[in-house]
Every structure is written in structure tokens, then in C-alpha cells.
Amino acid sequence: MNAAQANSPRPLAEIASYHAHIYYDGQAERQHAEWLRLRIGERFRVRLGNWRDEPVGPHEQAMYQVSFATEIFATLVPWLMLNHGGLSILIHPNTTNPKRDHLVDPLWIGRALGVHAEVLGEEDEAEAALEVNTEPTLGA
Ligand code: ZN
Numbered sequence: 001m002n003a004a005q006a007n008s009p010r011p012l013a014e015i016a017s018y019h020a021h022i023y024y025d026g027q028a029e030r031q032h033a034e035w036l037r038l039r040i041g042e043r044f045r046v047r048l049g050n051w052r053d054e055p056v057g058p059h060e061q062a063m064y065q066v067s068f069a070t071e072i073f074a075t076l077v078p079w080l081m082l083n084h085g086g087l088s089i090l091i092h093p094n095t096t097n098p099k100r101d102h103l104v105d106p107l108w109i110g111r112a113l114g115v116h117a118e119v120l121g122e123e124d125e126a127e128a129a130l131e132v133n134t135e136p137t138l139g140a
Contacts, residue, residue: 014095016126018073020066020080021059021090023113032085033064039083040066042138044076047130058102058116061088069129077109079140084109094127 024033041048049065068076080089090113092106099120 012070014126015070015093017070017094017129018068019090019092019094020068020076021063021092022066022084023059023061023063023088023090025061029087030062032087036080036083036085036087037064040076041134041136043079043136043140044068044072045132045134045136046072046076047133049130058119060114060116067127067130075140077107080109086110088113090115096124096126097122098124 022033022036024030037048040046045068047067049067051062051064052059053062055061066076077091080091087109088111089109090102090106091109092101095101095105099117099122102115102120103117
């Protein structure tokens with residue numbers, strides 16, 4: 001830890017929202033990704049993003065994104081730990097530094113994959129949670 005970190009920790013207020021990227025490779029994994037997507041939608045107030053069957057942006061594998069507010073983290077993330085079924089899931093904060101969010105500060109559920117750093121900027125507006133498109137009816 002350098003001196004600057006010791007003197008002034010980064011505040012939680014830097015985190016405007018989170019993404020979970022749920023990766024899959026091949027038919028069996030896509031089926032589990034479909035299973036997960038349905039069950040996330042039944043249980044959590046989130047924004048389920050489009051299926052990306054081809055790698056896009058910094059992502060090395062097919063995936064879909066789940067955008068969620070900071071208050072959802074404490075339930076959704078442990079639920080994904082229990083239910084990822086072997087899929088790789090990247091959880092990253094959204095601050096003003098997307099490169100750091102994806103490469104330095106994220107956590108992985110399952111096996112960590114590569115991230116294409118070269119397409120990520122180091123200064124951007126922090127993305128707030130996207131509009132919810134789920135209507136949960138079940139508890140987690
Ligand atoms: Zn993301």
C-alpha cells in the first residue's frame with residue numbers, strides 16, 4: 001500500500017452501480033446462463049442486458065450483463081456464488097475509471113477470464129444503475 005492510500009481511503013461513494021457479466025461457452029453453459037437469467041429476474045430488481053453471443057468490448061467470451069444498484073449487491077452477489085453452476089462471472093464496480101474497475105478492482109465468481117484492457121478508458125462518467133427491467137416475485 002502506498003502512502004496516499006494509507007492517508008485517504010477511497011470512499012464507497014465512488015461506486016455508482018455494479019455490473020455482473022455472466023459468461024458462457026458452448027451449449028451446456030448457455031443453457032445454465034438461461035436458467036440463471038430467468039431466476040435472477042424472478043428474485044432481484046436489476047437490468048438484464050442483451051445476450052451477446054459473440055465477444056464484445058473488453059469481454060473475451062459470450063456473455064450478458066446484469067446492471068444493478070449498490071443496495072442489491074449484498075443479496076445478488078452471494079446468490080450468484082451459490083448458483084453460478086461453474087460459469088465465470090465478473091462483478092465490477094462502476095466508478096469514473098472503467099479500466100481500473102475491470103482490471104484492478106473486480107471480483108470473479110468461478111474461473112477468472114481475460115479482459116481486453118486496451119478498449120477500456122481511464123476517465124469516464126460513472127454509470128448509474130440502468131433502469132430495472134425485472135419484476136421479482138420470489139425471495140432469494
Ligand atoms: Zn461491465
